[in-house]
Structure formats: C-alpha cells, structure tokens
Amino acid sequence: MATIRDVAEQAGVSVATVSRVLNDNGYVGVETRKRVMGAIKSLNYSPNEVARSLYKRESRLIGLLLPDITNPFFPQLARGIEDEVNRAGFRLLLGNSDEEATKELEYIQTFLQNQVVGLISATNNTDNENYTNLDLPVVFLDRVSKQHPSVYADGIEGGRLAAKALVERGSKRITLIKGPGHVKPAMDRFQGALAELSAAEVDFSVLSTSSYAFDDARKRAEELFEKHSDTDGVIASNDIVAIAILHEALRLGRRIPEDLQLIGYDDIPFSSLSYPSLSTIRQPAYEMGKEAAKLLIRMIRKEKEIDQTIQLPVTLIERNTTRKVDPNA
Amino acid sequence: MATIRDVAEQAGVSVATVSRVLNDNGYVGVETRKRVMGAIKSLNYSPNEVARSLYKRESRLIGLLLPDITNPFFPQLARGIEDEVNRAGFRLLLGNSDEEATKELEYIQTFLQNQVVGLISATNNTDNENYTNLDLPVVFLDRVSKQHPSVYADGIEGGRLAAKALVERGSKRITLIKGPGHVKPAMDRFQGALAELSAAEVDFSVLSTSSYAFDDARKRAEELFEKHSDTDGVIASNDIVAIAILHEALRLGRRIPEDLQLIGYDDIPFSSLSYPSLSTIRQPAYEMGKEAAKLLIRMIRKEKEIDQTIQLPVTLIERNTTRKVDPNA
DNA sequence: CGCCTTTGTGTAACCGGTTACAGATAACTT
DNA sequence: AAGTTATCTGTAACCGGTTACACAAAGGCG
Known part of the structure; x- marks a missing residue:
C-alpha cells in the first residue's frame, strides 16, 4: 500500500x-x-482512512444497532439507511442487540472506540444511560426518546386503524394479540387497538405473546384457536404473527375472510404473497430508514433546525384477509 | 474522552x-x-481503536459484502456471520452491492481504506480483478472461487433433489424456473434440476426469470400459468418465487398438491408459514454464515490447514406442496 | 515604488495508541 | 562472588494522514 x-x-x-x-x-x-x-x-x-480518522477524531463510519436483522422488518430499515448514508460517503457498522442491554452497551462501546460519527438505534432502551451521556449524534428509529431525535410511525394510530378496519367490516368477536411487553412500538399499536375496540360495540379478548420469532408465532397461532375458537376477527401484533395465524386458520378449515378476518402490522414484503394476501397496517420501513439517515446526516453536519421527531404515516393496506367494507354501514 | x-x-x-x-x-x-x-x-x-489500528496496520473490522440484505436469504447468513465474528472480538462493516461491480469495487475500496482484517463476500464476480490482487483474507459465501476459500451448499445436488422429489411424487409435466443467469448458485440448481429432469420420463419446460425481487416474482407467476397452464409440477428458483407461484395457483383455484406440486429453494423462514407450507430444498443459511466466519477467522489467525472449500449439505424439506411419495414406486 | 494581499509550498507537530530498545534491579547459576 | 537471566519500567520512534505556521514570490493598489 x-x-x-x-x-x-x-x-x-x-x-x-x-x-x-x-x-x-x-x-x-x-x-x-x-x-x-x-x-x-x-x-x-x-x-488511509484510519490515519485520517485518528487526526480528525472521527471516522466516516456510522453505527447501526438493530434488534435482529433476521426479523423481516429490519432489513428494509437497514437498506433505507444504507442507501442514504452511502450517498453522503459514510459506511455502516452493524450490530444486532437481540434487545439485550449488555450487547447493546458493548456495541455502543466499540462504535465509540472506532470513532463513529453517528449512531442509529432501533432498540428499546432509549432512555438508557448508554445513550444519555453520549457525545455523539444519535437518531432513534422505530422507537422514541426524549433525549434524541426519533423517526417512527405512529403506532397508536396504526393500532386504531387496524381495529377500526375489523370493526367496520363486521367482526364481532375480536381477538387482539398483544406483542412483547418490552417492545415499545408493539405496546403502542396494542394500546391504539385496545382503545378503538373498547369504544366499539364488539366483544374482544386479548392474547399475549412474548416474542416475534417464527416458531413462537406458530405456537401462539395454535393456542389462539384452542382458546378462542369462536373468534371472527384477529388483530395480530405484526405480519409474522398474522401469517402464522392465517396458516393455522386455513389448516383448521376456516374460510378467510368470510368466517375470520385477519389484519397484520408492518406490511413486510411477504404479506402480499400470502394467500389470501394479508390485509395489514403498513409502516414505510425503507422510507423510515432513509429519513433516519437523512436526519442523522444533518445532525452530523451540524445544520440548524433539526427535527426532533419525524413521524411517518401508517396506512391501511386492504388486501384479502378482510372483507369489503359494507357500503350500507 | x-x-x-x-x-x-x-x-x-x-x-x-x-x-x-x-x-x-x-x-x-x-x-x-x-x-x-x-x-x-x-x-x-x-x-481508541483507531490509533491502535493505525499502528498495527489492521483494524478489528471485517467487511461483509452482500447482494441485498432485503432478500430474506441473506439476513440469516449475516446473522450467522455476526454471531461468530463477535465471539472473536470483530465487528462488521456492511455493504449491499446489488450485484453491481461498481458498488462492489467501491465497498472493497473503503473496506481496505478502513484496514479491515478480512472480507466475506456473497457476490458473483468472484474471479473479478477486485479480488485477485487483494492482500487480505477473503472468504466467498454462497459462491465459489478458484482463488479464495469458499463456503457454499451444493446447488447442483439441490437442483437434482428438487427435480427428483417432483418426479418421484408423480408430476408429469414439470415447469422448471431458471433464476437470473448471472447468479452462479441459481445456475447450479438449475443445471442440477435440468440434468435430473432430462434423465427422467417426464415432459418439462423452462421459464426464465431475471431477478429475485418480490414484484418480479409475482409477475412471473402470472406468466407461468398463462404459458403453461397444464403444468402439474413447478420447480421454483427460490422460495420467494415459489411462494409467489403458490399464491397465483391458489388464486386460480388449483389444488395443491393434488393438481400441482411445487418445490422451492432455500428454506427461508417464511416457507413453513405459507399455506400449504412449502416443500423446499434447505440451505442451512445461518450455519453457512457461521462456517464462513470461522474459516475467515482461522485465516486471519494464519492457522495451518485451512479448508479451501466447505460444502454444507442441502436437504429436501418435505412439507405440503408436494404429495407423499408413492410407496409402490 | 513601497505596502498589502493572494497564491503556492514546505516543515513539523499532532492524533492516540504500540513497541523496540535501554537501563535498573532482583533472582538464579555455577 | 561474578555472571547470567528474569522482571519491571521509561523514552521515543512509529503508524499515515491533517494542518498550523512560516516563508517566498507574485499581483494589486494608492
């Protein structure tokens, strides 16, 4: 060299x-x-970038902390971030935290040691001490924080939308799946849906799940039909869970959407390929990634007037696990 | 600090x-x-890692070059790599190449500038000049190379297995989907299947696709049934394509697997959640990632006796888009 | 024409670690 | 007891860039 x-x-x-x-x-x-x-x-x-970084006291690297790249929602975020960050000449240092505070801390530590210029985090412990004393531009993605700018989609509104969709389309005995309690966006959408259901004239019950993992989703789906076999509408905590439930419902011979309506959350790429294709609440993951990256880059450049939060819209994607809305209603 | x-x-x-x-x-x-x-x-x-890297002339970073993290096969690879690499105290620099030689080159360049200790690449241009003059441990993943050690699953065998599965289970008019021509593993599985079909007493036709993108997959699925509406067995180029075809087949009222058998490739997490769940050829993506990382780390440590290739087994995962094999055959 | 500004270039300190080398003392050897 | 070796510590060069500062020459101006 x-x-x-x-x-x-x-x-x-x-x-x-x-x-x-x-x-x-x-x-x-x-x-x-x-x-x-x-x-x-x-x-x-x-x-040699390393020599440059040493003198400048900052590299051209950006740290990206995700819960788990294996969850289909995150690759989209990551891709949005990467595309944007590249255009500005930065590279990504990647870490999966599995939502474990220890791993998270370790990653942040090594990111700092490598003198990253900024950090994008999609983990839960947003107000953790890990972040509070950080002398570094930080953007939270898909999570909100009081201390740092955040990019997210409105989970409460999303939950509401999902519940409203089922109610409007005639489900009367709804099952609401509650996602992992420590995952903030999961709780938001749950709260939103809960509020909407409470206000509507329907019966409903709540089923808790503790993870988004595929195997877990399958088990929960079986459990759902054992416990609430008479349900005619399910609001899933995300698309993975929804698709697992769809699978189980079809296996049990339920007609979808006639006997059972089903709505997911996220609109991951696979949702449109299930059969029937999955109605869901879309979060614009790629765009969220892009926005987060743009925001971070503005912070890195110390531009004025930096948004503290960027909220992206959630939208109902009406596919075939929900019925057409009754025009007489 | x-x-x-x-x-x-x-x-x-x-x-x-x-x-x-x-x-x-x-x-x-x-x-x-x-x-x-x-x-x-x-x-x-x-x-400060940067100061250390400068003197040592190498960092503790490893470059990871993927075609597209958005394709569900790759997050698994990435996760396997990350888990292994972390245990040895390294971090990952991530790049998506979109199979474009220019982007690939750019990434390799910046990886070098950041003095990475090693590189794992899952891109096509394995014998590209980008890699030949590289004074750096390199492992190819899911792709083979003459110059550098590789970790992969046997595509030819996988293709053969897929074709054999359909033939044995009684499909007589098979459609074989050929993946993108420039993607080596796609061609391998295609060749394997082709060889097997040629040797069997079945009719078959070939349909080419040029990408693995979700939208493209959907279009190809429609096209398939226009062109070959009488097919009773489809060998898809991967699980995404298979699931798109499954979707379309169900939409057209085909009974699966009675009228039409279908087999995918990869065994991405969603395959078991489709309905009917997808029969497929499994590549152990996470393990492949782990093996690649282990191999690279051995190279970095300059250990003796380094495998030039590690081939992982492909296996037939028999789910419900194929019929039970006829015991009288 | 003398003074000030602009342009062009080099010297050397600096970023924050690592390590070769040297010097000092203590512990073994024979 | 003298020589050898092991232990402990410090000084300073080095990694490969960036930049403050100095200096020189050329151009602009009243």
Whole structure:
C-alpha cells in the first residue's frame, strides 16, 4: 500500500501539498496538482482512512444497532439507511442487540472506540444511560426518546386503524394479540387497538405473546384457536404473527375472510404473497430508514433546525384477509 | 474522552506500562498493575481503536459484502456471520452491492481504506480483478472461487433433489424456473434440476426469470400459468418465487398438491408459514454464515490447514406442496 | 515604488495508541 | 562472588494522514 509520502516523493512535493490536492483545500498550483494527480494514479494510491480518522477524531463510519436483522422488518430499515448514508460517503457498522442491554452497551462501546460519527438505534432502551451521556449524534428509529431525535410511525394510530378496519367490516368477536411487553412500538399499536375496540360495540379478548420469532408465532397461532375458537376477527401484533395465524386458520378449515378476518402490522414484503394476501397496517420501513439517515446526516453536519421527531404515516393496506367494507354501514 | 496519557499520568507511570496492562503482555509489577487498573476505572478509559489500528496496520473490522440484505436469504447468513465474528472480538462493516461491480469495487475500496482484517463476500464476480490482487483474507459465501476459500451448499445436488422429489411424487409435466443467469448458485440448481429432469420420463419446460425481487416474482407467476397452464409440477428458483407461484395457483383455484406440486429453494423462514407450507430444498443459511466466519477467522489467525472449500449439505424439506411419495414406486 | 494581499509550498507537530530498545534491579547459576 | 537471566519500567520512534505556521514570490493598489 502506497502512502502519502510515496506520492509526495514521486511527485517531488511535500506531503502537505499532496494532502491539499486530496482534500481540495488550500492553494495548489495547476502544474503541481497535475503532477500529484499523476503520482496518485501511477501508484494507485488511496488514502488511509484510519490515519485520517485518528487526526480528525472521527471516522466516516456510522453505527447501526438493530434488534435482529433476521426479523423481516429490519432489513428494509437497514437498506433505507444504507442507501442514504452511502450517498453522503459514510459506511455502516452493524450490530444486532437481540434487545439485550449488555450487547447493546458493548456495541455502543466499540462504535465509540472506532470513532463513529453517528449512531442509529432501533432498540428499546432509549432512555438508557448508554445513550444519555453520549457525545455523539444519535437518531432513534422505530422507537422514541426524549433525549434524541426519533423517526417512527405512529403506532397508536396504526393500532386504531387496524381495529377500526375489523370493526367496520363486521367482526364481532375480536381477538387482539398483544406483542412483547418490552417492545415499545408493539405496546403502542396494542394500546391504539385496545382503545378503538373498547369504544366499539364488539366483544374482544386479548392474547399475549412474548416474542416475534417464527416458531413462537406458530405456537401462539395454535393456542389462539384452542382458546378462542369462536373468534371472527384477529388483530395480530405484526405480519409474522398474522401469517402464522392465517396458516393455522386455513389448516383448521376456516374460510378467510368470510368466517375470520385477519389484519397484520408492518406490511413486510411477504404479506402480499400470502394467500389470501394479508390485509395489514403498513409502516414505510425503507422510507423510515432513509429519513433516519437523512436526519442523522444533518445532525452530523451540524445544520440548524433539526427535527426532533419525524413521524411517518401508517396506512391501511386492504388486501384479502378482510372483507369489503359494507357500503350500507 | 480520556487517553492513554491521562491514565498514565493518573497512575504515575508511563504510557508503555499502561499499554502493557491493557494488552496483558510484557512485564508489569502487581502493584503497578493495580494502580493502572484503578486509573482506567476512575477515568472510565477505553482505548481508541483507531490509533491502535493505525499502528498495527489492521483494524478489528471485517467487511461483509452482500447482494441485498432485503432478500430474506441473506439476513440469516449475516446473522450467522455476526454471531461468530463477535465471539472473536470483530465487528462488521456492511455493504449491499446489488450485484453491481461498481458498488462492489467501491465497498472493497473503503473496506481496505478502513484496514479491515478480512472480507466475506456473497457476490458473483468472484474471479473479478477486485479480488485477485487483494492482500487480505477473503472468504466467498454462497459462491465459489478458484482463488479464495469458499463456503457454499451444493446447488447442483439441490437442483437434482428438487427435480427428483417432483418426479418421484408423480408430476408429469414439470415447469422448471431458471433464476437470473448471472447468479452462479441459481445456475447450479438449475443445471442440477435440468440434468435430473432430462434423465427422467417426464415432459418439462423452462421459464426464465431475471431477478429475485418480490414484484418480479409475482409477475412471473402470472406468466407461468398463462404459458403453461397444464403444468402439474413447478420447480421454483427460490422460495420467494415459489411462494409467489403458490399464491397465483391458489388464486386460480388449483389444488395443491393434488393438481400441482411445487418445490422451492432455500428454506427461508417464511416457507413453513405459507399455506400449504412449502416443500423446499434447505440451505442451512445461518450455519453457512457461521462456517464462513470461522474459516475467515482461522485465516486471519494464519492457522495451518485451512479448508479451501466447505460444502454444507442441502436437504429436501418435505412439507405440503408436494404429495407423499408413492410407496409402490 | 513601497505596502498589502493572494497564491503556492514546505516543515513539523499532532492524533492516540504500540513497541523496540535501554537501563535498573532482583533472582538464579555455577 | 561474578555472571547470567528474569522482571519491571521509561523514552521515543512509529503508524499515515491533517494542518498550523512560516516563508517566498507574485499581483494589486494608492
């Protein structure tokens, strides 16, 4: 690997001049610039980011902390972030926390040690001490925080929308699935749905789940029909759970949406490929990622007027696990 | 941020001694070590990785290059890699290449500039010049290369298995979906299936697809039934395509698996949640990721006897889009 | 024409670690 | 007891960039 000194020697100038050419700042003569460019090309030189980071006291890396990339909602977020962050010349340092505070702390620690310029976190412990004393631009994604800017979709509204959709379409004995209690957005959508159901003239019951894992979802689906076999409408905590329930319902011979209506949450890519395709509340994951990245970059650049929260809209995606709404209602 | 000099001062020793304590090498007196530890704790010091990387000429970062994290096969790989790499104290720099040589090159470039210790790549251009002159441990994942060690599952065998499964279970007019031509593993499984079908006493036709994207999959599914409405067995290029086809087949009222058998490839998490659940050829993605990481770490540690290729087994996962095999056959 | 500003370039300190080398003392050897 | 080796610690060079500062030459201005 050629260094800046090799280039300087080859071009017959000092390292300062080469640095000036590289960063396009300070004064450099036309002739000199050409010679330096030539040397760079001929040596196939590219500057060492590490050395630069050391002096500058910051790298061009951004830390990304996700609960679990294996959950289909997060790759979309990640992709949105990456695309945006790249355009601005940053790279991503990735970490999966599994919602464990220890892992989270470890990652934040190493991110700092690597002098990241910023951090995007989609984990729960937003007001954790890990973050409060952080002298670093931080954006929370899909979670809100009092201390740091956040990008999220309105979970309460989403929950409400989901419940309203089922009620309007005639479900009378609704089962509401409550997601993991420690996951904030899961609780929001639950609360939203709960409020809407409470206000409507329907019977409903609540079933708790403790994880979003695939296997767990399947088990919960079986349990659902044992406990509440007469339900005619299910509000799932997310699309994975919804699709597991759909699977189980079909296995049991339920007609969807005639006997049982079902609505998910997230609108992960697979939702449109289930059969019947899944009605759901869409969160614009890719866009959320993009927005979070944009916001962080603005913070990194110390721009003025930085939004404290960016709320993206949730929308009802009406597919085929819900009936058409009764025009007479 | 406290530096090593602050610690040294606080403990009344030189920076060299602090460094010795940190890295647990060289001689350090018991008393001195205690004082240094105390200073580290009281200053809440943690060493700057960037400075360390600069001197050592390598960081503790590993580059990971994926085609697209949004494709459900890759998060699993990524997670396997991350879990393994973490245990050895490394972190991941992530890049999505979209199979574009330019993006790939850019990422490799910045990985090098950040002095990564190793690189895991799941992209196609394995014998590309990008990699040939790389003075860095590289492992190819899900792709093979002549120059670098590779971890993969046997695509030819997988294709064969898929075709055999359908033939044995009585499909007579099979449609074989060919994946994107530039994606090596897609071609392998296609070749394997093709060979098996050619040797069997069945009619078959081939349908080409150019991408694995969800929207594309849906379109191709429609096209399939327009062109080959009499097919009674489909070998899909992967599970996404299979599930799209399943969706379309159900929409058209086909009975699965009675009228139409269907087999996918990969065994992504959703395959077991489709209804009917998808029969498929399983690639152990998480394990592949783990193996690739282990292999890379061995290379980084310059251990002897490094495998050039690690082939993981593909297995037929018999679910409900294929019939039970005829015991009289 | 003398003074000030702009342009062009080099020297060397600096970022925060690691380690080669040297020097000092203590512990073994024969 | 003298020589050898093990233990402990500090000084300073080094990794490869960036930039403050200095200096020189050229251009602009009253």
